Amino acid sequence: MATPPTERRRQFLGLLPLPERRFITEALRTETVGGVLLLLAAVVALIWANVWPHAYETVSAYTVGPSSPLHLDLSLEAWANDGLLTIFFFVAGIELKREFVAGELRTPRAALLPVAAAACGVAMPAIVYAVTNSGAGGHPGGWAIPTATDIAFALGVLAVVGSHLPSPLRAFLLTLAVVDDLIAILIIAIFYSSGIKFWALGGALAGLVLFWFLHRRGVHGWYLFVPLAFVIWALMHESGVHATVAGVAMGLMLRCHTEGEEEQSPGEHIEHLVRPLSAGFAVPVFALFAAGVTISGPALRxxxxxxxxxxxxxxxxxxxxxxxxxxxWLTARFTRAELNPQLRWADLFAVSTLAGIGFTVSLLISELAFPESEALADKAKAAVLVGSVLCALVATVLLKLRNRHYRQLCEDEDRDSDGDGIPDVYQQIR
Structure with a gap:
């Protein structure tokens, strides 16, 4: 019997069945899928901006939102930069909190290497940029653009390439990227906030206190926390402090350790729910509006x-x-911190190159660093894209070499050519 047209229409426009919804949300929680969606959004943005530039600019500049009582009449591009990216920073805040209470950052000795790596990984790109722009035609205000590492892209490349790489390598990169994000947030809050309105900032801080109090009292319900989070974000945006700071502040306030008979902390549970929204919608839409720069021979030159x-x-x-x-290396050489025994310095060099994928946060800082020069901001974005692609390519080659090395070790350990049940690697005369 044929399905009635109304039933077919309801099935088409309605929610996916539960198994499919679960499959999609679980897929969006993986770094590979999030990185692929981010890459696809950037490619679509480049094609759109170069083939139909007028349509891209018109859509990006389209204004939505009320102008009072708060100035929320923003362009779609601004909603993506200030609004959707707040969700990304909210998840980053939860990851950072979890690292502090249960991850690599919970003990000073374990945290020393990735924290030092992140700090030097922020300072050195800023120095390189400053030296390059020290001449007459330079613009030193963009020093923070190359300091960020994109978690989604970097972990996505590592997940695709590193099938046999040691698991501590991923933990090192994740901790490095989380600390890197914290430093980037501090840079944005300190150096790219202007015209502070203290009444709005005070309201945002009061909202954060209420958010913390309700969470600590065990109050539940998205219908309460989502409106409160929006009010905090709107007040932070009005205050002149970049609105994404509100996201990371709320993420840091969540409890990320278990109590009593809990199997999962509230922070981990909320991150589990919000990550698909961040990876599947917020970050790709941000990339769609941020990565649309003109690419041509002269522009690349x-x-x-x-x-x-x-x-x-x-x-x-x-x-x-x-x-x-x-x-x-310097931290391991001159302090008591030690490199994980499963890792080699060649592994760390490959991951260091991978950390140069800036993309998401670097594109955001490109907008903030040159607010009065759209042409200069577009050049900065093009440079972010080129630099991130070069880092991804070089890191892929290096990681493939290391992956081949570890795969060969696994094959050698499993090989038993004489069939005596003992792997050949244990029968070699040394």
């Missing part, structure tokens, strides 16, 4: 011939690699 974009490319490719690797 400018990336390697003008001080500002060249400083960004060198900061990501050279500054990040040197900063992360040397910061880790």
């Amino acid at each position: 400018e990336v390697f011939t003008q001080a500002t974009p060249l400083g960004i490319v060198l900061g990501l490719l050279v500054g990040k690699t040197v900063g992360v690797f040397c910061g880790t």
Whole structure:
């Protein structure tokens, strides 16, 4: 019997069946899928901005929202930058809190290497950029653009390439990226906030206190916390402090340790629910509006011939690699911190190159660093794209070599050519 048209329409427009919904949400929680969606959104943005530039600019500039009592009449691009990316930073805040209470950052000795690597990985790209832009035609205000590491892209590349790499390598990269995000948030809050309205900032802080109090009292219900979170975000946006700071502040306030008979902390539970929204919608839509820059022969030539974009490319490719690797090596050499025994310095060098993938946060800082020059901001974005792609390519080659090395070790350990039940690797005469 044929399905009635109304039933077919309801099935098409309605929610997916529960098994499919679970499959999609679980897929969006993996770094590989999130990185692929981010990459696809960037490719769509580049095609759209270069093939139909007028349509791209019109949609990006389309204004939505009320102008009073708070100034929320924002363009779609601004909603993506200030609004959707707050969800990304909210998840980053939860990850950071979890690292502090249960991860690599819970003990100073374990945290020392990734924290030093992140700090040097922020300082060195800024120095490289500053040196490159120290001449007459430079723009030193963009020093923070190459300092960020994109968690989704970096972990996505590592997940695709590193099938046999040691698991501590992923933990090191995750901790490095989380600390890197914290430093980036502090940079945004301190250096890219202007015209502070203290009444709005005070209201946002009062909202955060209420958010913390309700959470600690065990109050539940998205219908209460989501409106409160929006009010906090709107007040933070009105205050002049970048609105994404509200996201990471709320993430840090969540409890990320278990109590009593809990199998999962509230922070981990909320992150589990929100991560698909961040990876599947918020970050890709941000990339759609942020990565739309004109790519042409002259534009690419400018990336390697003008001080500002060249400083960004060198900061990501050279500054990040040197900063992360040397910061880790010097810390291990002159302190009591030790590299995980399962890792080798060649592994760390490959991951250091991978940390140069800036993308999401670097694109955001490109907007903030040059608010009065759209042309310069576009050049900075093009440089971020070029630098991130170069880092991804170089890191892929290095990680493949390391992956081949570890795969060969696994094969050698499993090989039993004489059939005596003892792997050959244990019968070799040393």
